[in-house]
Structures are given as structure tokens and as C-alpha cells.
Amino acid sequence: MATSKLMRAIRVSEFGAPSVLKLCTDLPVPNPGEKQVLIRVHACGINPVETYIRSGSYARKPSLPYTPGSDISGVVEAVGDGVCLLQTGDRVFTTGTVTGGYAEFTLASEDTVHKLPDYLDYKQGAAIGVPYFTAYRALVQKAHAKAGETVLIHGASGGNATSGQGVNVIIEMLSNVNLSNDLQLLDFGGRVIIVGSRGPIEIYPRDTMMKETSIIGVALYNATNKETSECATALFAGMETGWLKPVIGPEYTLDKAAQAHEDIINSPGASGKMILII
Structure with missing residues (x-):
């Protein structure tokens, strides 16, 4: 899928304080490669580990510049070659991304993308990934x-x-x-x-x-595909029967990502999942 569309996304060009989270408004929308899915992001969960990565203190450091975020929910915009279980228009959530979730669009490998049950909204979908x-x-x-x-x-x-x-x-x-x-x-x-x-x-x-x-x-990140699949099956069963229901906490717009990182550091006891609304 060739595209000349532009998108907004948070970019980190240096490790440091929350202020290094910069909003860019003219990044190209990526194209899905083999077994990749392009997703229009509706919401993205914010995890404490993302603050460690951003600060440079985490053991695994991404190449700069990068866009944070692994837990998104949204709608499949396009699929790459070899994708069999997903199609354009599917409501989905992810347990990982290739290009980062603090963005209007993100690429994800097919094996990290899961269909979002109809009884969960996009905010709840963004709260599943890393925590659950x-x-x-x-x-x-x-x-x-x-x-x-x-x-x-x-x-x-x-x-x-x-x-x-x-x-x-x-x-x-x-x-x-x-x-x-x-x-x-x-x-x-x-x-x-x-x-x-x-x-x-x-x-x-x-x-x-x-x-x-x-x-x-x-x-x-050490989980095998089989272990991840087992986890997804168990979580879906819990969500379907109603005893497992994500609780949403503070919500932020994309341009407030730096404030969200400040808050997650200073308010570790906050109730509910902190999310970005894209």
C-alpha cells in the first residue's frame, strides 16, 4: 500500500526527562511489510516501563529517534503480504508495535495483534496489553x-x-x-x-x-508465541464471562504525553490504566 499521508506522533530524539517527548505533526504514515498490520490508533496505554526506556535507564534501549508505546487499540487500516487472520476494518488491540503506539497510525507484527471483543471499547482495549x-x-x-x-x-x-x-x-x-x-x-x-x-x-x-x-x-518480551497465545486465550475467556474488565484511569491527548509521563512517575498509586486518546 503506497501512501503519502502524514500523521502526528510522539518522537524521542534523546534519552532524558519527560520533556524529550516531542509531538511531530508531519511524519509519513508507514506501509505494512510482510506479516505486518497498519492500524489506525484510537487509544494507547501508558506503561511505567516506557518512562524507564525514555530516561535511558532501561536495559534494552531502542535506536533513536523512536516513538514509544506498545499497547494500542484501533482499527486495521491495511495488511501486508502473508497476513491471514486480520483484514481491513477489524477492531484490534496489540501487545507490541513495530513503529510505536504514541501515534495516529502504527505498524505491528501480525502475531502481536488480537481482535478486540465487541463488548470492550477502545479505551479498555488499550489497557489490556502489558498489564494483563x-x-x-x-x-x-x-x-x-x-x-x-x-x-x-x-x-x-x-x-x-x-x-x-x-x-x-x-x-x-x-x-x-x-x-x-x-x-x-x-x-x-x-x-x-x-x-x-x-x-x-x-x-x-x-x-x-x-x-x-x-x-x-x-x-x-521473553514469552514465546505459544505462551502469548495461551495467555490471550485465557484473557479472552475472562473478558467474555465478565470477571475480567479493564479499569480506565487518567486520560491524555497526544500532545500531553510528557505530562502523562510526569504523572505516572509521581503518582504510582493511581487507580486505573493511564491512556492516551489519539
């Missing part, structure tokens, strides 16, 4: 959590009430602060699943020996 797939990978594929086990979702909170009982699984968002304490909270055979960290921490390894506990790291 990471949660499933952490709880099911890595922690192997079982019915009846106690799970603690641990972020930047302080004390934890466990009623004298150990916790079976801790999903840890801020391990550089909490990990040592997490090991004290675990029950025998408990698991700490590391989802987020902003620096180093010192722990006492014997704490893992006493109750034979485990520390397991999770990175969504």
Missing part, C-alpha cells in the same frame, strides 16, 4: 499459582497485613525497595515474582533457604 499479559505470565506461567493460595500484589506500599499467615505468591512491582521484606512474608515454598525494579537491593540468601522459597524474574 504480564499478570498472567507472572501468576500462571511463572508462579504456577493454584486455587486457594494467597497472593500479595506489592508496589510502593509500606506495611503488609498477613494475619500471621505467610503469603504463597508475591507479585513485586518495586523489588529494589521491598524484596528483602518480601522474603520474610513468604510461607514455605512461597515465590516472589519480580515484575518491576528501579535499582539494586541487598538480601540475605539464607532467607530463601529457611522456607525453600524462590525469587523469579519476569519479562514479557
